[in-house]
Amino acid sequence: MKAPSMNSVIAASVYPYGIQHTEAMVADLARRAYEYRVQVLRMIYGRKSGHLGGAFSCAEILTALYFHHLRVDPENPQWNDRDRLVFSKGHACAMLYTVLAHRGFFPVDELPTFRGLDSRLQGHPEPQKTPGVEVAAGPLGHGVAIAAGMALAARMDASKRRIYAILGDGELNSGVIWEGMMTAAKFALDNLTVVVDYNGVQQTGTTRHVMPTEPIADKWAAFNWHVIEIHGHNMLQILDALDRADEIHGRPVVIIARTTKGKGVSYMENSPAWHGGIPDNAQFEMALAELNEGARAWTL
């Protein structure tokens, strides 16, 4: 169960549901994930720049965290005892910005300024510009070690705040990820939950081809992490996994979320071309139609 203070924080947000995983709540969150994909598509198509594939693969994960799980206060982004989310796969930040805006951290109207001159919404996350962004990201591999530092600080403060990080699977190529994994395990940081958006594709090919990472669950387990594997687009599984992670004692938790790069747009799914590809007009219309259909399917 969450701390009682969560209710007051949730009440400050636009989100109407409580903490129970009701059917209506799961459907609402799942629908939002598709609506946010539509928003991200418009932002990146409008600017002709950005990363769609990895943004689409983490839509459900980010929506679940910000609209259900994280104790944050959009009215007071620097609230000292907030839960923290380290968004390590910074290139997918169009989705982070979209979720933050809809959660109330800044106006939704600002989203179209993404990647434009004078915008608060930089091409990769910049904490000093964007309310709700905790740390810079873009160069990959930082998430686990930074989150471990946050988790150590929470422990020193005897705070119940929890720390989350969202990684891509491509960035598991990076050595500092594994340094961070060892640090978090050494200090038994059970206030830390890492979610790997395991979409299986990175810039120039599949992760299996570029740099094989399997058996990934065994690797995290061998580093003394508690491992949970889920279907990363199944909202109920995500919610349940986040709750279960809160209950694990003595070890940090990793949720391996099996996802699909480009999820929701048929021609983008599982294709490295849509890591950084920009749709033409016809492709944009097709993507829009498919994503709107995805949202409608969750409208009860």
Place this chain on the structure above:
Amino acid sequence: MDALIHNPLVNPSPMRKAYGEALVELGHARKDLVVLSADVQSSDFSYMFEAAFPERFINVGIAEPALVDVAVGLANSGKVPIANTFAFLFATRALEMVRTHLAFGGANVKLAGAYAGLSDSFDGPTHQTISDLAILRSLPKMTIVIPADSLAVRKLLPQVAAWDGPVYFRLCRNEVPDVFNDGYEPKIGEGLTLIEGDDATIIACGVMVARAIEAARLLARQDIRVRVVEMHTIKPIDTELIVCCARETGAIVTAEEHSIIGGLGGAVAECLAERNPIPLERVGVNDTYAESGPYADLLEKYGLSLEAILAAVQRVLARKQASSPHATSEVY
């Protein structure tokens, strides 16, 4: 003048011991202080903090990128982390972390670069650090502070911790002469004139401050009045003081335990070229790697000796003389 400095300079004391003691003192004063190490706390004496405050000490193992990133997470959560490892590793292996999260991201992390310059003398060039100032000085928003003796470590460390933003604090491994007396009150960002003079100025940092003072005292016997400025903050550098010295003395020598490229000498050269071009000579490691050996011998061999400073002053005075509109055949 000489109000701030001992005359003569007093017996050397080990800077790393002063650093360890200063950390403990600061740990009592600041409950938000957290000290991290990449498993070198027995080298840089941050083990003294570990012994006093084990709950606020984190050893991440031999993992310098994680060292900086874990500190970033602590800073995000309101702590004031001081990350410790050998100086060259911050400027090389962990540089991307420093650039992305400290300089760009603004994380309030302090880096204590141990064994800087040639002071890890016997371990050789792989462990010596002669390019860190050039590398880190190019990062926007990075602050760089170099104490010149043990008292300076004690006086500057609390300011480093209190500074709003990332700081690189560059430390010597070895014994350095005690330069300053209790009147020394450094302030980050402001150079200090230690000895007055108007024939030329030596601007020095770190262990070279003691040698600059010795050089000025020797030259005074020949009636050459050399001003000595301690530039403990390399960035943001005190440009007004540099310009003032240029106007009032007409010749400058820089002295640093670093490559002559891109460090104190580079910063002063940039300032002079734009604001007040005058003859400048740079004393430092002359674009080469050193070798293993006793510290004092390395400083001699690689261009950081008292004689090297004296020779640089003579060269710069000759150039000043030659460029003067009232040049005469008289020599200094």
